[in-house]
Amino acid sequence: MRNILPSHTSSLSRLNRILSGNTFNHARFFIIVDENTYSHCLAPLITSVERIQEAEFMEVPVGEECKDLTIAQQLWETLLESGADKESVLVNLGGGCVSDLGGFVAAGFKRGIRYINIPTTLIGMVDAALGGKTAVNLGGSKNQVGFFHQPTITCIEPAFLNTLPDDELFNGIFEMLKTFLIGNPEQYQTLCDMLLGGTFEVMPDMIASCAEIKSAVVKADPKDQGIRHILNLGHTFGHAIESFSHQPDQQPLNHGMAVGVGIVCALYLSVKKLGLPQEHLDRYCQVAAKLVQLPHYTLKQTESILAYMRQDKKNAEGEIRCVLMQELGAPVIDIAVDENEIRDALIKIS
Secondary structure, X not given: OEEEOOOOOOHHHHHHHHHOOHHHOOOOEEEEEEHHHHHHOHHHHHHXXXXXXXXXXXXXXXXXXXXXXXXXXXXXXXXXXXXXXXXXXXXXXXXXXXXXXXXXXXHHHHHOOEEEEEEOOHHHHHHHOOOOEEEEEEOOEEEEEEEEOOOOEEEOOHHHHHHOOHHHHHHHHHHHHXXXXXXXXXXXXXXXXXXXXXXXXXXXXXXXXXXXXXXXXXXXXXXXXXXXXXXXXXHHHHHHHHHHHOOOOOOOOOHHHHXXXXXXXXXXXXXXXXXXXHHHHHHHHHHHHXXXXXXXXXXXXHHHHHXXXXXXOOOEOXXXXXXXXXXXXXXXXXXXXXXXXXXXXXXHOO
């Protein structure tokens, strides 16, 4: 696995040099795009990377709709019909949904082919495109079927962020906040100061730092059996909140914003259960409110969210498990939380 991180030279030009080397001599390339990346990102990619100018491209639906076994099967059939072989390489050009789906397809095709992630969203650059977790959704629940299959290359080109609306940037900023909360308290405080001051521009060095933190955790625990669980801060709540938000009559939340709300719940329980200083919860809530309207849940709605949380794949021994914080930079994994504590946290977040 190789990460091409933001620096003083274009990430795409560095990718071009790598793909022109002997390692990819016999490779055929297939590019997965969605409607947005087809319109805004495909042309800059093939202009900058000569080796994939003859690639075939396959378009999938935008967002979570693409993370479906039916879509994966269609892609496998297209690869088969196009004569793709073990030397073929998938290039996933898009946000986290595209990289999740594309990695899943690469992992399953001919028992595993190489793939390259080129994230075009901030959440992809700092989280989803890194680490080799691939998955599709099943039965209305997120990421229920998947593989561990590391990308051969993840190429992070910040110029793609210029194509994003503000809410997509905010989506990724929440994952940055999470990463710095668990891995770099100083950068967390710096990012909070920027956001509270009204600065929402994301610096390339911060993107690179997030990628380095996640990559180091993944290297220490590639199959997610221990320390890698720290990356799930806010996700046990967040995945359930995201799924609930897509029910009729609810305001849909995308992944990063749902995780951002989930972090509020996790920090609330951290104060109650682990003695995290209240000031950290208060400061995070101030920052979160700059990026998303914190929802107000009724007791009845918490029951619906709880139903999703009971399906979370991180649960064990009949218990719902969460990552909580003792202090900034000091996450604690696999803390059992009971359902009354969950109801309390969901009701208190607003």
